[in-house]
Amino acid sequence: MRTLATARRVLTQIRRDPRTLALLLVVPVVLLTLLRYVYDHKPLVFDHVGGPLLALFPFTTMFLVTSVAMLRERTSGTLERLLTTPMAKADLLFGYALAFGALAVVQTGIASAVALGPLGLDVTAGATLVVVLAVLDALLGMALGLFLSAFARSEFQAVQFLPAVVLPQLLLCGLFADRSTMATPLRWLSDVFPLTYAVDGMQELTRHASVTGHFVRDLLIVAGASLLALGLGAATLQRRSA
Amino acid sequence: MTNSVVVEDLVVVRGGAEVLHGLSFALEPSRITGLLGPSGCGKTTLMRALVGVQAGITGRVEVLGLPAGTAALRSRVGYVTQAPAVYADLSIAENLRYFARVVGARNADEVLEQVGLHDRRNQLVQTLSGGQRARVSLATALLGSPELLVLDEPTVGLDPVLRRDLWGLFRTLADSGTTVLVSSHVMDEASRCDRLLLMREGRLVADDSPAGLLKHTGTKDVESAFLAVAEAS
Numbered sequence: 001m002r003t004l005a006t007a008r009r010v011l012t013q014i015r016r017d018p019r020t021l022a023l024l025l026v027v028p029v030v031l032l033t034l035l036r037y038v039y040d041h042k043p044l045v046f047d048h049v050g051g052p053l054l055a056l057f058p059f060t061t062m063f064l065v066t067s068v069a070m071l072r073e074r075t076s077g078t079l080e081r082l083l084t085t086p087m088a089k090a091d092l093l094f095g096y097a098l099a100f101g102a103l104a105v106v107q108t109g110i111a112s113a114v115a116l117g118p119l120g121l122d123v124t125a126g127a128t129l130v131v132v133l134a135v136l137d138a139l140l141g142m143a144l145g146l147f148l149s150a151f152a153r154s155e156f157q158a159v160q161f162l163p164a165v166v167l168p169q170l171l172l173c174g175l176f177a178d179r180s181t182m183a184t185p186l187r188w189l190s191d192v193f194p195l196t197y198a199v200d201g202m203q204e205l206t207r208h209a210s211v212t213g214h215f216v217r218d219l220l221i222v223a224g225a226s227l228l229a230l231g232l233g234a235a236t237l238q239r240r241s242a
Numbered sequence: 243m244t245n246s247v248v249v250e251d252l253v254v255v256r257g258g259a260e261v262l263h264g265l266s267f268a269l270e271p272s273r274i275t276g277l278l279g280p281s282g283c284g285k286t287t288l289m290r291a292l293v294g295v296q297a298g299i300t301g302r303v304e305v306l307g308l309p310a311g312t313a314a315l316r317s318r319v320g321y322v323t324q325a326p327a328v329y330a331d332l333s334i335a336e337n338l339r340y341f342a343r344v345v346g347a348r349n350a351d352e353v354l355e356q357v358g359l360h361d362r363r364n365q366l367v368q369t370l371s372g373g374q375r376a377r378v379s380l381a382t383a384l385l386g387s388p389e390l391l392v393l394d395e396p397t398v399g400l401d402p403v404l405r406r407d408l409w410g411l412f413r414t415l416a417d418s419g420t421t422v423l424v425s426s427h428v429m430d431e432a433s434r435c436d437r438l439l440l441m442r443e444g445r446l447v448a449d450d451s452p453a454g455l456l457k458h459t460g461t462k463d464v465e466s467a468f469l470a471v472a473e474a475s
């Protein structure tokens with residue numbers, strides 16, 4: 001009940017901000033299209049990079065939008081106000097998860113429809129699994145954003161977390177260089193970064209027609225990392241503060 | 243009459259420094275108590291302690307017979323923060339609907355009437371004036387008819403007519419049995435209270451009715467009374 005009310009409230013706020021909504025839904029399509037024509041004569045490279053990008057967009061955008069939205073909630077006093085009401089922390093967290101999860105379904109639905117349709121991205125396993133994994137990636141980004149918003153004092157700082165948190169994961173996720181060719185310490189780092197498994201899962205889907213054990217492992221790791229980040233996020237929501 | 247709030251030896255430490263130094267007082271239902279003192283004297287910290295969001299507390303803080311901050315109290319205590327705690331990108335009605343769901347209240351329309359914003363219900367909060375935003379924030383605290391209302395400077399920046407109307411509302415709520423605690427740094431609001439708690443530098447320096455305070459200090463207004471008390475302490 002409170003979870004649904006929160007999800008509805010968050011979605012209403014986003015609907016009030018058509019520019020953000022457009023960025024969320026249109027930018028992935030534009031970038032994928034761009035990429036398709038960058039590799040105009042190398043369709044295999046587009047197939048290699050396009051799948052992982054479908055994991056990257058929801059992760060990055062939901063991370064950014066959630067960390068700023070949650071920071072606003074913290075700095076405007078509405079979070080403290082909510083914590084004096086019967087609202088449970090789980091109501092708030094799952095309300096956010098529900099809202100951004102729904103948004104991720106729409107975002108990924110549009111992006112993969114365009115990528116797999118007109119752009120001709122070849123994903124052997126089909127669109128449904130792509131959307132399932134992408135929604136989980138979105139929830140991972142959202143959970144990390146919720147957690148890290150506790151460490152930002154301003155929206156300016158929150159935005160700076162994006163290069164600090166997302167770029168290292170992007171560099172080490174195996175998209176730019178095969179993970180087996182990395183220096184050992186970097187490969188260890190890559191092993192503990194959740195985005196590695198999100199990207200690896202998409203690559204599995206581009207290679208195999210049916211669900212592999214490898215893919216299921218990736219899916220579970222992404223889901224587990226999301227829950228862990230959500231738990232850490234809950235720990236930053238203290239009713240009592242100085 | 244049983245006290246609705248009992249505070250004994252309340253000490254609050256914030257960032258390593260003691261900001262409240264052993265406060266003791268009690269509040270009764272059906273009364274408006276004014277918490278007066280200069281900016282920075284600890285009024286907000288004391289109010290946060292009562293609603294259970296202040297950390298670093300020692301001493302006894304009991305609200306409606308339960309330790310402050312207990313889960314069961316959250317639907318029985320209304321709190322208005324100093325800065326309006328509402329969503330600027332939602333309309334007045336959407337804010338009220340959301341908080342009503344959260345609190346489990348059904349009187350959203352009624353509280354909008356009470357704060358005089360029912361004819362602007364569909365307006366976005368970000369298009370409202372500061373005083374109107376403060377009233378939306380107040381309306382959300384009135385949802386569910388709380389038994390204790392803690393209001394942190396609710397009338398700052400409001401025009402005199404509105405201020406009078408809101409004090410009329412606080413009186414109506416008190417008459418129906420609500421315990422009302424209102425903070426202010428404007429001393430002329432003191433005369434509208436049944437009782438005054440004067441605070442200075444983290445201590446209570448007076449606890450009296452407005453008339454009693456003037457009588458005991460031999461002064462004509464609360465401002466002078468505050469000066470007399472502050473110099474004597």
